[in-house]
Amino acid sequence: MASLWTGRNPARTGVLRAEHALPLEAVLPAELLRDAGFRTAGIWRNGWVDSNFGFSQGFEVYERPRAGRVPATLHRKNPNISLDGTDADVVSAALDFLRVYGRDRWFLYIHMMDVHQYAYSLDSAIFGGDYLDIYDNSIHHTDNVLGRLLNHLAETELLKKTLVVIASDHAEAFMERGFEGHATQVYPESTEVPLVIAFPFLLDPGVAIESRTRNVDIWPTILDLLGLPELPDTDGRSLVPEILAAVRDEEMPVERPPAIAHLDRNWGQPEGSPPLDAVALEEGGFRMVRRHQGRDGSVVIEELFDRESDPDETLNVIGEHPEEAERLRGLVDAYLDPPVSPWGVEVPSVEIDEMELNQLRALGYAIP
DSSP states (O other), X not given: OHHHHHTOOHHHHTOOSTTBOOOTXXXXXXXXXXXTTOEEEEEEOOGGGSGGGTTTTTOSEEEOOOOOOOOTTEEEOOTTOOOSSOHHHHHHHHHHHHHXXXXXXXXXXXXXXXXXXXXXXXTTOOSOSSHHHHHHHHHHXXXXXHHHHHHHHHHTTOGGGOOEEEEOSOOOEESTTSOEESSSOOSHHHHOOOEEEEOSSOOSSOOOOOSOOOGGGHHHHHHHHHTOOOOTTOSOOOXXXXXXXXXXXXXXXXXXXXXXXXXXXXXXXXXXXXXXXEEEXXXXXXXXXEEEESTTSOEEEEEEEETTTOTTOOSOOTTTOHHHHHHHHHHHHHHTOOOSSTTSSOOOBOOOOHHHHHHHHXXXXXXX
């Protein structure tokens, strides 16, 4: 989330461990929008984006909604998640904000979590009952919950002047490589996420950008579309040229900057434990995955995948493409060697009390 909000890859945010927070020196999009005259509100159910982690900068209102009654027809099938309330609470709070400020210029950020819980309503389930079907039912359920907000925008004619962006901070693994969930690996089943932009006018037909996009590109793109100042020193870039090329049926821009996924697999361990970096870097049609293992992280495992012939990344071809492996290895080395203080100051650490710890544990993450 620090990367999504700042447009910087993880090593350049410095936010890699459970206790890390964004410093006040970081410039966030909500600050730019507030300064441009937007009313700004953030409504979330995920404790990892709480204000003490630095994500509230620029928001006039930034809060977790009060948990409402959970319908008897709602099933939550992720055994590791025990959050109170549902995403309907987020939408209800968002509607309250719009009833007050809907006629102003506004920016509304909502962070939904029912899919995280594999939550779905029996009333709207259209898929089967196996594990993947349950997840699909949860996505469908979230579509319906989000539809309540979008219908309000349509009924009040606000949708005609609203830019809607739907994104995700991670995907979910379902035993493709013997593990499930997220926050442990950087293979595509955990890192491939959607980016949907709905404009306040109709593109007929709509367009799909087939080339790689990255979460660090989201805010550079939105700010470009709104004609607002850029975020400083980002790794991301605006996707507006690619959107225009797709609309005009023109050839896409050739330049493809590296796409990076990065996870310190010791992120939830006590301070002082060695980093166990898992980094995936894609560039030029190949993707390298480097994993550090062992008690001190000294064991390094590298894999190389040809994304064009093997998009699911099932065949390690590092022995067949030594030059590509060496090239990507150099890019990974350079990425992992950023400035010690990416913001000009040390990244602050958050003191998390027992109540907050319990709320974070309710998200299913193993933290001390």
